[in-house]
Amino acid sequence: MAEQNQNAIQQELKTRHVSMIALGGSIGTGLFLASGATVSQAGPMGAITAYLVMGVMVYFLMTSLGEMATYMPTTGSFSEYGNRFIEPAMGFALGWNYWFNWAITIAAEVSAVGLVAQFWLPHVPAWVFSAVVLALIFFINLFSVSTFGETEFWLSTIKVVTIGFFLFVGVLTILGVIHSNQNVMHNLSVGNHGFVGGFQGVLSVFLVAGFSFQGTEMVGITAGEAKEPSKSVPKAINSVFWRILLFYIGAIFVISALVYYKDPNLLSAANNNDITVSPFTIVFKNAGIAFAASLMNAVILTSIISAANSATYAANRTLYALAKKGQAPKVFSKLSKFGVPWASLLLTIFVGMFAFLSDIKGGSEAYTWLVAASGLSGFIAWLGIALAHLRFRRAYVRQGKDLNKLVYKARWFPFGPILAIVLSIVVIVLQDPTSFTHFDWEKIGMTYLSVPIVVIPYIVYKIVKKSKLIPLDKIDLDSKAEH
DSSP: OOOOSSSSOOOOBOHHHHHHHHHHTTOSHIIIIIHHHHHHHHHHHHHHHHHHHHHHHHHHHHHHHHHHHHHSOOTTHHHHHHHHHTOHHHHHHHHHHHHHHHHHHHHHHHHHHHHHHTTTOTTSOHHHHHHHHHHHHHHHHHSOHHHHHHHHHHHHHHHHHHHHHHHHHHHHHHTTSSOOOOOHHHHHTHHHHTBOSHHHHHHHHHHHHHHHHTTTTHHHHHGGGBSOHHHHHHHHHHHHHHHHHHHHHHHHHHHHHHSOTTOHHHHHHTTOOOGGGOHHHHHHHHTTOTTHHHHHHHHHHHHHHHHHHHHHHHHHHHHHHHHHTTSSOGGGGOOOTTSOOHHHHHHHHHHHHHHHHHHHTTOHHHHHHHHHHTTTHHHHHHHHHHHHHHHHHHHHHHTTOOGGGOSSOOTTTTHHHHHHHHHHHHHHHTTSTHHHHTTOHHHHHHHHTHHHHHHHHHHHHHHHTTOOOOOGGGSOOSSOOOO
């Protein structure tokens, strides 16, 4: 592959690409399958409350990212902002954490592709479908970023249209236009006025809600390859928040109204690959849509491919950014003639393929540990974004710059980043507190492995490179970030 002459990637992503990449990254199997389980655990109002709180936090987090991304658009924004606004050790740890998270996610998603595709062709080995999709994703990401953006735009559009259709059918059923045997008011008021399991029930769903919203932060990575980041990033942030809130809250409301919270299918959907137990499938079937299972299976298949596609892009660009800062081997900053970091792409796909092969070759225990290791990585990335924004804004003011000259200004500062920091820490710490009370070291390791994966590189880099917290008046706010 020919190396590109100019030392920069191509800025070819349009506003619609940026919006759909952020939107598509946060709408996946968690909504289509696991959303029913949240209703059964916390009740309809408990689930809606948890998603609302997390949605508000994500909005503020996105505005924090938007302020930095419009001021300093760059590929691999998390490591760059950590490097520049906190200290190099933080950028190093955040970057490698984020790359690892998405590289392992590729393996998890392509494994799921095989299971879902067997719905139609049960006699074909699952690994065949997985291998085909992995190869497809490699070639999509091998060519220009506009190819990736266009692919992701249409894959995400399918998901958005499906949710819109689901909400339309659901509202008609609730209003009685489509016949249903469900008692809507009874379903919505179960437990204590719609709350089941009390505060603990809401908290359990609160954790799931956080995972559901992960992926929205990809808008920060796309900023470096957007044609007009000053326009596309703010528009993506504002539109994505409202759409996600509408889709998640709307979908959970429809599920709560039309499926009784003790329906055994709701509980099994979260840990079951049988598409017939999806709450979406149940609602469609009750509305008389005979092909509901095949429809939802096709949608979930596109969702998985979309997630794997986005994961490959995010990991690839993050590794590229690390290499540009000298925090990864220089070879990973090499660009193809299409402006794609080809060496970073090859390593990312290799790691995803290796983890996937370890699963199908019987090394499921090693694979399970790899997936567990990436479990809390998204929350750690969010924590890093919030910390970087606090430092950025304080440095901006300390150095006498005019806040009114910011292209995009985060609202209610410093409430937003502080809320994100507090809630991210709560989610990380309370992921599985019972494992500590029972001294279950295996569960502790499985649940919290993401933490040492970030902390250890941070400490080692800090010691070896003598990295120190950058004083606010010394933070570089003037030189442009490298794309």
